[in-house]
Amino acid sequence: MDLFISQTLNGLVYGALLFLLASGLSLIFGLMGVVNLAHGSFFMLGAFVGLSVAKATGSFWLAMLLAPLPVAAIALAMEVFFLRPLYKREKLDQVLLTFGFSFVFTDLVESFWGKDTFSISEPPSLEDSIEFLGGFFPSYRLAMLGFGLLAALILWLIIDRTRAGAMVRAGVDDSATAMGIGLNVPLLLTTTFTCGAALAGLAGVIAGPILGVYSGVDVEVLIPAFIVIVVGGMGSLKGAFVGSIVIGMADTFGKAYLPETAMFLTYVAMILILLARPGGLFGKV
Amino acid sequence: MTPLPPKDTPTRIPGRRTAGWEVVALGLAVVWPFVASPYGAGLVTEVFIFAIAAMSLDLLMGYGGLVSFGHAAFFGAGAYATVLLTMKLGWSAWAGLGAGLAVSGLVAGVIGxxxxxxxGVAFFMLTLAFAQLLFSAAMKWRWLTGGSDGIGGMARPSLLGLPLADSRTMYFVGLVAFVLSLMALRRVINSPFGHALVGLRENEARMRALGYPASRVKLAAFVIAGVFAGLGGGLYAIYNGFVSPDALTFGLSGTFLLMVVLGGAGSLMGPAIGAGIFLLMKQFVSAHTDHWLLIVGLIFIACVMFFRGGVHGLIERLRTGGRA
Structure with missing residues (x-):
């Protein structure tokens, strides 16, 4: 297959993965004004729990289904017992708190699973490559792209078309007014935080066969996810989607065509977009 | 950050004067290398070096309200510049260190x-992203930086005929650098510039209305902080004779943040004490358990939730009987 087409697909796949992380990060930021530095840890926890489930049951699908649950439970406890008491404080305190948690989670993962790099095997049904646009492409990667698009669709339907989604949008726009007209904003925050964490955990399992599962993967994925939401505009689902594709593409094409300077490409993309539009592509400012 | 003072009293900026206990501490610090083992002297030398970096972050964070999540960028820039100029161009380590300060100031100027x-948030994510950029550059450009192995083999230089290979000489270089940095940063904070910086933290709109060039003041603070962080990094490179991408990691940026939070932001001496507590605790804990990260995380969480003023805040509260 033409290098260009295969890189385009790879870029989209990486973008899909980034979207699973960045969407939660962005909504949490939009609602709480807090950048969750433990979001990468949720990804990592999901990946490790998925690894254990897949080993124990031999089923990738079961791992995908079950791994987000404990991650969500941990996030729920973290939000209710630690973040909630700090709502009235400066936002920085909450950011620092999530930073502290990222250390705790790393230690947790290293004491349970060690410091080795593992890999989750892809499901047998998706091991082959399929013919696509006149070339062969690993079917698991195509499935990843499918997961990403499906997640985007579901999230968009929820946020744009349901009552709960309207509440989230109201909270993002102006949480004080939302509270004033009787919305239970703290409940909204807890729910969003928990769902975002579950999504990150899911992303960890899905990325397992490709990125590998190791302590340190949290920072590895957190930084690009940050760049995505800075580029896309914080608090915007559309921004997270477009930003994921832009950064996924910039990174993949950079690595393929300019390996020496690839790492700069995503940063350059970010800096240029920020200089032109300080609030990001779809940000409020 | 520090709470707003009552409206009509002038802002008292903490950490601006030399306190009596600091003189006593300095006396003890001078005696220390003569009673401690070379190992003990080395440990405290590291404390001085990290304290310089922590204080430089405090200038941004505690006084300017600019929370940088990528402070390791400047520390690492200073360290790399010192080692590269010494090892690749054959400069003396001191010339390398001096140029290292310029390099880290330049890096801070560009990033700043x-x-x-x-x-707010975009600021700290950008600082984080730039630090990460330098980290990946140090990892990838093997021909220049040696990649993940780093560059080693730099011998400690001499100063005024005294070799720094002697742990006591190295110790006093660290001590003098620390004291001079503390005095210099205090001067900065006490200057009209320092007051403008604090003013911007408290009310940027008002300061702009008064005619202060907000971005330029912040940028200057950034460069000053970068130079001092670079000094810490350069000294660290001289101390170790070695530099690796570890000097640029997200973890190290986090370490600096923790030192500031632990010691109490906005007090200069607080973060220096924070650096001391952190490094001594690390030494102790690492000898007994593998769960150092867990303990770091828990201390971080506890400080944020219950001891927002850090050690400095705690001392102030005890001293003023709970009023501060």
Missing amino acids: YLCVRMA
Whole structure:
């Protein structure tokens, strides 16, 4: 297959993965004004729990289904017992708190699973490559792209078309007014935080066969996810989607065509977009 | 950050004067290398070096309200510049260190120029992203930086005929650098510039209305902080004779943040004490358990939730009987 087409697909796949992380990060930021530095840890926890489930049951699908649950439970406890008491404080305190948690989670993962790099095997049904646009492409990667698009669709339907989604949008726009007209904003925050964490955990399992599962993967994925939401505009689902594709593409094409300077490409993309539009592509400012 | 003072009293900026206990501490610090083992002297030398970096972050964070999540960028820039100039161009380590300060100031100027116009969250994410950029550059450009192995083999230089290979000489270089940095940063904070910086933290709109060039003041603070962080990094490179991408990691930026939070932001001496507590505790804990990260995380969480003023705040509260 033409290098260009295969890189385009790879870029989209990486973008899909980034979207699973960045969407939660962005909504949490939009609602709480807090950048969750433990979001990468949720990804990592999901990946490790998925690894254990897949080993124990031999089923990738079961791992995908079950791994987000404990991650969500941990996030729920973290939000209710630690973040909630700090709502009235400066936002920085909450950011620092999530930073502290990222250390705790790393230690947790290293004491349970060690410091080795593992890999989750892809499901047998998706091991082959399929013919696509006149070339062969690993079917698991195509499935990843499918997961990403499906997640985007579901999230968009929820946020744009349901009552709960309207509440989230109201909270993002102006949480004080939302509270004033009787919305239970703290409940909204807890729910969003928990769902975002579950999504990150899911992303960890899905990325397992490709990125590998190791302590340190949290920072590895957190930084690009940050760049995505800075580029896309914080608090915007559309921004997270477009930003994921832009950064996924910039990174993949950079690595393929300019390996020496690839790492700069995503940063350059970010800096240029920020200089032109300080609030990001779809940000409020 | 520090709470707003009552309206009509002038802002008292903490950490601006030399306190009596600091003189006593300095006396003890001078005696220390003569009673401690070379190992003990080395440990405290590291404390001085990290304290310089922590204080430089405090200038941004505690006084300017500019929370940089990528402070390791300047520390690492200073360290790399010192080692590269010494090892590759054959400069003396001191010339390398001096140039290292210029390099880290320059790096801070470029990063700061792009970051200071961003508010709040975008600011700290940008600082983080730039630090990560330098980290990946250090990892990838093997021909220059040696990649993940780093560059080693730098011998400690001499100063005024005294070799730094002697742990006592190295110790006093660290001590003098620390004291001079503390005095210099205090001067900065006490200057009209320092007051403008604090004013911007408290009310940027008002300061702009009064005619202060907000971005330029912040950028200057950024460069000053970068130079001092670079000094810490350069000294660290001289101390170790070695530099690796570890000097640029997200973890190290986090370590600096923790030192500031632990010691109490906005007090200069607080973060220096924070650096001391952190390194001594690390030494002790690592000898007994593998769960150092867990303990770091828990201390971080506890400080944020219950001891927001850090050690400095705690001392102030005890001293003033709970009023501060």
